[in-house]
Amino acid sequence: MDPSWAQETFTPYGLSHWVLLGVAAVGAVLLVLAGHRHRGTRSGVLFARAFALLLGLFAVAMQVYRVLPSQWDIAVSLPLHLSDLTWIVAVYALWTRRQWAYSLTYYWGLTLNPQAMITPALDAPGFPHVDFVDFWTQHILVVWAAIYLTWGLGLRPDWRSLATALLVTVAWGVVVFGFNLVTGANYGFLNAKPNNPSLLDVMGPWPWYLAVELAVGVAAWALITWPWTRSAGRSARRGTPVR
Template identity: 65%
Template sequence: MLVEPLLAERTFTPYGPSHWVLMGLIVVGSVALAVLGHHWGRTAAARWFARGFALAMLAFLVPMLVYRHLPAQWDVEVSLPLHLCDLAWMTAVYALWTRSQWAYALTYYWGLTLTPQAMITPALDAPDFPHLDFIDFWAQHLVVVWAAAFLTWGMDMRPEWRDYWRSVAVTFAWGVVVLVFNESAGTNYGFLNSKPENPSLLDLMGGWPWYLGVEIVVGMAAWALVTWPWTRQRVQGMAKPC
């Protein structure tokens, strides 16, 4: 009887026990899904698993989205699905179901660079596990990383340079739209109008609006670095003598 009140009052603490457990789940889950997918290869089993994974994500995250829109939970500053992590899990669902190259590329770039950064320095002011806000936040991030790992190392999907530029354009367009919305609604989705209160990499990039420009440059460089090895391998493979 005394456990529930204690859990309800406990606030999430970065680098506390629950944070380290979840960081471990990122690695363990990603490796397990990559190995499982690699074992299946491009078989029907892998395709069915990918679709099952997509359905499981929908079954959990759509009710969470509805939960955020309930009158008791509604807050225009946090309830709308305008953070990049919201778009990331929706895109990951589509990529898993269809294996569409554009959806995969966005899942790859968002899931393996931006999402881990959000998990390392989480902007989460909420009760700790098992509160729904805690579960909602971490589930959104975990599944995107797992989906990216499964599609890349499990199903052998790879980004190309055209995917790089298309993903940069889509992310930039999202940023412009959300920046305008934030300005009109007084919100801060994507932390585009001000930095989060918790420590993050943005603290190293100067004040607003300069950190947005630095973020673009650093992000594009990081995405180029995670694209180059795959494209280099393909070029070397094509150059091998018969």
């Protein structure tokens, strides 16, 4: 039997929200420390692949649950949100450390996922409801993956990485926008704003907020790319490797 408090709708900035943000922060620090110890070792490869399996198996299990006949709804059950693509590329990046997959994990995982965690579009009961567990576990694990790959294992983005993320994001937006028009869904909040308060509320009405969102996103991505390219340039001039 679920406790009565678990039936209450999740409240942004309530106790559970702050606890989860704290867990995310503490876990990130621990993963950075673990990554430093693992960097360049066989144990690092094994840890990253175990992390990939954990994230992948959890996300696939949740996806199977979403498409069960009792849960099926074309407007919400398909893995068409950008966060769905993010966990897929994060799993691949953890397993292979391919630069393109890492790039998408870095930009999506460190901007879109934190924004979703700070202003969650979650109209569901609290823990242990499956929607609550799915949302928070998946979003936190992806943020951890991006942090572990970057500050733990030492992968780095560059301007080509940003271009890759931008092209893939725009392509996703065009395809999903068309799907939303045909089905009446609203994946990615491309066709309407979410009901809960979010940063989109200050970006103007539809469709203008889409252009503002893209511009703000690219600016944010540039800001989190520039320090790495700047440090890489300094290291190259000094003849020392970037770590």
